[in-house]
Amino acid sequence: MKLLPSRPLRLPRLRTYVPHKDDPKIFWFNSERADIVDEVVRRIMERYDDDESTELMLNDAAYHEIRRYEASKSEGRKLDYWRGLLRRVGRMSTEGKQETLRELAFDMATDVAGNFDPRVYRFSTRVVPGLLTAAMNPSKVLRNVIEGRRRLDDLVASEGPLDKIRHIARRGTVVLVPTHSSNLDSIAIGWAIDREGLSPMVYGAGKNLFTNPIISFFMHNLGAYRVDRRIRAAIYKEILKTYSCVVIERGYHSLFFPGGTRSRSGALEQHLKLGLAGTAIEAFARNCARGIDRPVYFVPATINYALVLEAETLIEDYLKEEGRARYIIEDDEFSQIERWVSFFNKFRGLEAVCVIRFGEPVDPFGNPVDDQGRSLAPDGRIIDTSSYVSRRGTRSVDARRDAAYTRALGRVLADAYRRETVVMATQLVAHVVFRRIVRTTPGQDLFARMRLRGAIAIPLEELEADIGATRDRLVALELEQRIHVSNFVRRQPPHNILQGVLTTWGGYHSRPIVRIQGGSLIAEDPNLLLFYQNRLRGFAPEIAGEHEADQVAAREIAAMEGRP
Amino acid sequence: MSLPVGVLGGGSFGQALARSSARAGQKVVLWSRRELSLPESSITCTTDLGRLAEAELLLFAVPSPYMSDLADAVGRHLDGSHLLVHVSRGLVGDELTTVSEVLGARTPCRRVGALGGPLVARGLDAGEPGGAIIGSAFPEVIESVSEALGGARLRVYGTDDIMGVEIASALVGMVTLALGYAQCLGLGPGTLAVLGTRGLAEATRVGEVRGARARTFAGLAGAGDLLAAVTGDGRPELEFGTALGEGLDVEAAAKRAGAYIEGTDLAGYVSAFGLRYGVQVPIADGLARLIKGEISVAQLTEALMTRPAKRE
Numbered sequence: 096m097k098l099l100p101s102r103p104l105r106l107p108r109l110r111t112y113v114p115h116k117d118d119p120k121i122f123w124f125n126s127e128r129a130d131i132v133d134e135v136v137r138r139i140m141e142r143y144d145d146d147e148s149t150e151l152m153l154n155d156a157a158y159h160e161i162r163r164y165e166a167s168k169s170e171g172r173k174l175d176y177w178r179g180l181l182r183r184v185g186r187m188s189t190e191g192k193q194e195t196l197r198e199l200a201f202d203m204a205t206d207v208a209g210n211f212d213p214r215v216y217r218f219s220t221r222v223v224p225g226l227l228t229a230a231m232n233p234s235k236v237l238r239n240v241i242e243g244r245r246r247l248d249d250l251v252a253s254e255g256p257l258d259k260i261r262h263i264a265r266r267g268t269v270v271l272v273p274t275h276s277s278n279l280d281s282i283a284i285g286w287a288i289d290r291e292g293l294s295p296m297v298y299g300a301g302k303n304l305f306t307n308p309i310i311s312f313f314m315h316n317l318g319a320y321r322v323d324r325r326i327r328a329a330i331y332k333e334i335l336k337t338y339s340c341v342v343i344e345r346g347y348h349s350l351f352f353p354g355g356t357r358s359r360s361g362a363l364e365q366h367l368k369l370g371l372a373g374t375a376i377e378a379f380a381r382n383c384a385r386g387i388d389r390p391v392y393f394v395p396a397t398i399n400y401a402l403v404l405e406a407e408t409l410i411e412d413y414l415k416e417e418g419r420a421r422y423i424i425e426d427d428e429f430s431q432i433e434r435w436v437s438f439f440n441k442f443r444g445l446e447a448v449c450v451i452r453f454g455e456p457v458d459p460f461g462n463p464v465d466d467q468g469r470s471l472a473p474d475g476r477i478i479d480t481s482s483y484v485s486r487r488g489t490r491s492v493d494a495r496r497d498a499a500y501t502r503a504l505g506r507v508l509a510d511a512y513r514r515e516t517v518v519m520a521t522q523l524v525a526h527v528v529f530r531r532i533v534r535t536t537p538g539q540d541l542f543a544r545m546r547l548r549g550a551i552a553i554p555l556e557e558l559e560a561d562i563g564a565t566r567d568r569l570v571a572l573e574l575e576q577r578i579h580v581s582n583f584v585r586r587q588p589p590h591n592i593l594q595g596v597l598t599t600w601g602g603y604h605s606r607p608i609v610r611i612q613g614g615s616l617i618a619e620d621p622n623l624l625l626f627y628q629n630r631l632r633g634f635a636p637e638i639a640g641e642h643e644a645d646q647v648a649a650r651e652i653a654a655m656e657g658r659p
Numbered sequence: 660m661s662l663p664v665g666v667l668g669g670g671s672f673g674q675a676l677a678r679s680s681a682r683a684g685q686k687v688v689l690w691s692r693r694e695l696s697l698p699e700s701s702i703t704c705t706t707d708l709g710r711l712a713e714a715e716l717l718l719f720a721v722p723s724p725y726m727s728d729l730a731d732a733v734g735r736h737l738d739g740s741h742l743l744v745h746v747s748r749g750l751v752g753d754e755l756t757t758v759s760e761v762l763g764a765r766t767p768c769r770r771v772g773a774l775g776g777p778l779v780a781r782g783l784d785a786g787e788p789g790g791a792i793i794g795s796a797f798p799e800v801i802e803s804v805s806e807a808l809g810g811a812r813l814r815v816y817g818t819d820d821i822m823g824v825e826i827a828s829a830l831v832g833m834v835t836l837a838l839g840y841a842q843c844l845g846l847g848p849g850t851l852a853v854l855g856t857r858g859l860a861e862a863t864r865v866g867e868v869r870g871a872r873a874r875t876f877a878g879l880a881g882a883g884d885l886l887a888a889v890t891g892d893g894r895p896e897l898e899f900g901t902a903l904g905e906g907l908d909v910e911a912a913a914k915r916a917g918a919y920i921e922g923t924d925l926a927g928y929v930s931a932f933g934l935r936y937g938v939q940v941p942i943a944d945g946l947a948r949l950i951k952g953e954i955s956v957a958q959l960t961e962a963l964m965t966r967p968a969k970r971e
Contacts, residue, residue, distance in 0.1 A: 460739060460769050472767035474735045483739030483769060486799055487662065487715065496770075499796035499819075503769055654937055 119294030120346055124211040127345065135204040135337045139330070140197055146189040149196050156199060156328035157181040163325055196330075203334045209297060209320040216295060253287040255453030255515070260394055261292055263456055263468035267390030268346050270375045271296060274364055274397045274512055275352035277404050279449070284350070284398060287451045297342050298350035299335070299371070336374050343378035346389060353508060359413035361403065361626035363516060363633070365509050372508075373501040376459045380484040380492045390468055390480065393504065395454040395511035399581070401519040401599055402448065403626070410626040414541060450581055454515040459483075460500060461507035513633060518569055518580045520587075524596040525627030527561050528553065528609065528618055530639065534648040544621045552615040555593075563589035568638040578634065628652075663688050663703075664807045665714030667729065669695045671780040672746060673720035676808070677702050679783050680718075683810045688714055712736040716744065716803045718774070723749025723758050727765060734766030742800045744772040744793065748832045750825070753931035755869060757825040772800040773821050775828040776879035777887030779894070783813070790814040792879040794824030816879060823875025826866040831881060832896045833925050834858030835888040837946055839900020844956060855885055857942065860971075864938050865929060899923075909950060926950060941966060 115122075143149045157177045164174040184192065263269065273284055281300065288296065300319040322335060343349055351371045354364035372393070379391040403409070455463055460483045462470040469477045483500070484490050531553050536544055570585060572578045584592060593616075600608045608620045608627075618624060631638070632652050639649035666677045669691020677689045678699060687702045688710050689695065695704040703710075711717055711733060721729055726747060737743075743766065747758045759771040772795030782789050793804040793815055801817035809815035818824065834855060841854055863876040875881060888894040895916040902912035909923060926946035933940035945959040954962075 462767065472734065472738070473765055474731070476735065476767075478738050478767050480739065485740045488740075493798070495798045500769065502796065503763070650935075 118213075119348075121211050121295050121297065121348070122213055124209070124297070124347065128208055128210070131338070131341050131345070132201065132204045132208050134341050135334060136197060136200045138337050138341075139200045139204075139333060140193070142333070143193075143196060146192065149189070149192040150184060152330050153180065153184050153192060153196060153199070156330050157184070159327040163327070200330065200334060203326075203331055204338060207320050207322070207334060207338050211295070250448045251283050251286055251290075251451065252449070253291055253451040253453065254517075255396070256455060257291050257293075257453060259466050260453060260456060262466060263390075263392050263464065264293060264348060266468040267392055268343055268375075268378075269293075269296075269348040269392050269394055269456075270343065270372070271348070271350040271394045271396060272353050272372065272508060273350070273395070273451070274358070275354040275356065276358045276361065276398065276409075277400060278357070279400075279404055280352070280357075280398050283449050284396070284451060288350075294348055296348040296350040299339070332370075336370060339371050340374040340378045340381070343375050343391065344381055349375070353505070357405070357409060359409050360629050361406070361410065361413075362629035363397075363509075363512050365512075365633075367505045367508060369501045369505045372504060373497060376497045376500050376504070377492065377494075379459050379480075380490075380497055383481045383484050384490045384492050388481075390464075390470075391459050392456040392464060392468065393459065393508065394456045395508050395515060397452045397454075397512055397515045397517060399450045399452065399517040399519055399630075400448060401521050401581075402603055406623060406626050407604055410622050413626075414622065450517045450519070452515045452517050452579060454511045457504075457507060457511075459504060461504055514577060516578050516630060518578060518584055518631065520581065520584050520592050520596050521599055521627050522630045523566060523569070523580075523584055524562060524593060525608075525624045526631045526635075526638075527558065527565050528616065529621070529624045529628040530635070530645065530648050530652065531558075531561075532618055532621055532624070533651050534644050537647060537651065541621075541625065547618075547621060549617055549619055551618045552612070553618075554615050555611070556614075558616055559589040559593055562592055564640055565638050566592070568640070569634075572634065572637065629655075661686070662715040663713060665690065665711040665717040666720065667691075667711070667717060667733065668720035669693060669704075670720060672783075673718075675780040675783040676718050676720055676746070679786075679813065680807050682786070682812075683806070683808060685807050708733045709736050712741075715740065716742045716800075716807055718804075718807075719743065719745035719747065719758075719762070721747070723747045723751060726758050726761055727751070730762050730765040734768070738767055739769065741766075741768045742770045742772070742797070742803055743768050744774055744795070744800060744804055746774045746778070748775075748828045750829045750925060750928060753928040753935075755826070755829075755865070755928060755932050757822065759821055759825060770797045770800050771795065771821070772797070772804065773825045773828070774804060775824040775884065776816075777883050777892065779887070779892050781893060786812045788812055790816060790879055790883070792816045792818060792824055792883075794818050794821035794875075794880070796821060818875060818878075818880075820872045820875045822869055823866055823871035824880040826869060826871050827862060827876050827880040828884065829925060830858070830862035830865060830929070831884045831888065833929065833943065833946065834862065834885060835894055835896040836900040836903075836926075837942060838889060839897040839902075840904040840946075840949075840956075841900075842897075843901040843904030851889070854942070855889065859885060861940050861942050865932065865940060868932075868936050868938055903950070904956075923950070 143152055157180050160177045161174065161181065164177065180195070184195075187195070260269065271284075271288075273280065281298070285295070288294075298319055299322045301322055301324055320338060323331075339349065339351075349371075353367040353369060353372060355368040358364055375391050375393070379389075382389050456468075458464055458470045458480050460470075460480065462472065462478070462480075464470050465477070470480050472478045481490055484492070484496075532544060532547070532551055535551055536547065566580070566584055566589065569578065569580050573580055573585075583595065587595070597609070597611070604620070604623060606620055606623075608623045610617050610619055632655055635649040635652040636646065639645040663686035664680045666673050666680070666687060666689045669689065673689065673691065674695075674697065677687045677697070680687050681699045681701045685701070687699075689697065689702050689704050690706065690708060690711055691704065692706065694706060697704060717733075717737075719726065719729070726745070726749075743759075743762045745758050745762065750757060751761055757773070759773050762771050763769055772793055774791055774793050776790060776792040778789065778791040789812070791808070791813060793801050795801050795817075796819050805815045805817065837858060838851055838855055841851055859876060859881055862881065863873050866876060867873060888897060899912050899916035902915045903909070907915065913923065926943045927950075929940050929943035930947040932938070933943065941963055945954070945963060948954045949956065949959055
């Protein structure tokens with residue numbers, strides 16, 4: 096039974112790679128892969144050890160797979176297989192059902208399992224940045240290939256307690272959980288992880304990212320496991336979670352995006368999908384229960400872009416379905432190479448395209464940790480994390496308890512995202528302009544405002560004053576450690592901020608966002624303004640100043656946040 | 660080996676919980692600020708917070724304003740293995756932070772719960788047949804509380820909707836206060852019923868914004884608790900409302916009610932919360948302005964009655 100045709104490419108292995116002593120744990124991944132797949136299958140079979148539950152799982156898988164293949168009108172052979180299975184399953188013996196489920200689980204787990212090839216890893220960290228930058232500026236191929244790494248360094252900035260994170264990564268397993276706003280996130284954060292001397296990580300990537308054979312080759316060989324969002328069978332979700340749990344249990348650093356998919360609205364994720372975070376907590380509890388003392392650390396991170404590559408598609412999608420996201424967008428700006436070129440060309444000495452801010456690591460129970468990675472109580476005492484999975488002195492694994500811990504951790508991460516956000520100049524200017532739009536059109540909905548394209552003009556002098564005042568309030572919030580602002584926003588006078596933003600936006604998106612006419616700024620695209628300012632909406636009332644009309648507008652913007 | 664149950668608070672509720680737990684066959688460590696001595700041999704009284712570390716389940720029976728400081732102090736002796744449950748009917752600040760959130764943030768403990776429903780010290784002490792609801796996301800908290808307090812005389816129900824239990828308990832207190840006030844003005848049963856029911860609906864709306872489930876408000880934590888209060892279980896909130904209705908100021912009214920009333924500031928908090936998150940809270944708005952002396956009863960009644968009637 097072959098479920099999935101597109102096995103990713105791997106390089107032939109002439110002789111076995113023997114990892115060095117100092118190599119990160121992931122260099123051992125391939126030697127453990129078969130073992131991991133077996134372990135996943137074993138745990139699944141443990142859960143479905145009776146006739147009734149096995150049959151239910153098979154029926155569920157057949158039902159969803161048949162629907163999927165019928166809808167896609169391809170792969171007739173597989174459709175036949177699943178239809179056949181659905182007919183047969185009622186007549187099968189218990190052993191037959193179990194064997195079928197085992198095969199299914201094995202196939203799915205094998206398809207999910209990633210690969211890590213140290214050769215590909217070395218190649219990509221040395222050469223790919225050059226190729227990427229060269230592709231963007233073909234006239235200087237040679238220089239770009241040589242200087243590519245440095246160029247990319249300028250584009251992606253990283254900040255936060257990196258020494259501490261490097262240190263604790265040697266003591267325990269790191270689960271990196273960044274915000275998600277663009278397909279570039281995986282590349283940007285992968286790059287930052289390597290540059291900051293952190294070990295490469297195991298991460299889940301949507302199968303739609305594997306459609307491009309070159310990207311697929313790199314992703315697959317750099318530890319990514321494949322997540323096919325089209326498969327709705329319950330067993331598949333369990334396999335993904337079990338896989339994630341097993342790799343974290345074995346001490347592989349992991350990365351996933353708790354936002355689930357890219358933020359459609361441009362806002363910070365506040366409602367997190369915590370299935371995979373839950374697997375890290377389970378992994379910790381399982382290790383604890385077996386007496387293995389291996390801490391798990393969650394490291395929140397925000398990825399902040401001055402320009403979001405796919406902004407137009409994302410916000411359109413958001414408005415179209417208001418919340419019910421299309422999960423798979425295949426025709427966005429990510430697949431258009433000329434958009435990439437124009438995207439990167441926007442940044443010539445202005446400021447970093449992208450600021451990645453790493454937050455303070457926390458343990459699975461939301462406690463901060465010290466430089467040695469020991470968990471701290473609110474009074475500063477070092478506490479033993481195994482106490483959280485103990486009851487009456489016995490350590491245990493308890494799915495309902497761990498689900499409750501996971502939800503609590505979700506709130507801790509959401510707070511961290513707010514605190515660790517870095518406000519970029521485009522977001523600041525978009526917010527100020529959007530607040531003005533709302534002020535002029537109180538109570539109207541987004542669609543009514545859309546019709547105001549080009550109708551709202553703000554005198555530049557007023558606008559710059561407003562940008563300056565709003566920036567100052569943001570800087571005050573930064574002093575209270577409630578948010579961060581980019582260096583460009585912090586240091587430049589309002590006039591330069593506005594000019595910088597106009598240059599950044601100018602010509603990148605297919606329609607102008609704003610334009611300047613007769614000493615005023617004309618708001619052209621309320622949707623994109625909404626997208627860029629959404630990152631700030633939770634802070635709107637605090638950065639709006641005293642003016643009553645501004646306050647009313649700010650409250651309206653904040654109310655778009657949804658509820659606590 | 661069974662671990663003792665810790666009780667914090669030597670007031671009537673704390674003592675009743677300690678005795679009730681002792682009757683259920685548990686060893687109890689009762690902490691209070693002042694020296695206490697109780698006749699039951701299985702209850703150890705102490706003023707040393709450190710003694711509580713030996714317990715696994717800790718029951719907090721102190722008013723919400725003291726909770727933060729107490730949490731800081733006792734938190735120094737605890738770790739992740741302790742289960743914390745409180746019986747407070749208060750909320751903290753105008754974000755309507757719950758007491759369990761305070762406990763979770765100021766101690767290293769994460770496994771927290773809230774005990775609510777028609778549970779009063781007198782009934783608990785007298786061993787009258789009754790029921791209570793324990794809200795916690797953690798199954799072991801529900802289980803421990805059932806073991807520690809439940810029995811032939813007390814049915815302990817469980818729910819994972821801790822937010823619902825906490826918001827319901829607090830807002831039922833506020834509605835009871837309003838009912839006491841209205842009763843004192845001589846308003847009839849029909850009026851009181853409308854006020855009580857719409858008050859509960861208001862509580863439900865507020866709860867849902869904070870992530871609670873509406874169903875919890877129709878259960879012991881909401882409707883059950885309100886019924887107990889209006890049928891006269893000696894709820895201080897009712898007395899407090901009555902005293903306010905007689906024209907006493909807040910301080911004098913509180914003195915007469917004889918207990919700390921969590922609901923005094925609550926109406927103001929709920930009103931501010933409603934404005935911020937766009938929830939209709941007419942009763943809290945009115946009550947807050949009334950307590951502050953901004954409007955008269957006649958004005959409040961008129962304001963409430965002239966609101967457009969909608970579908971229920």
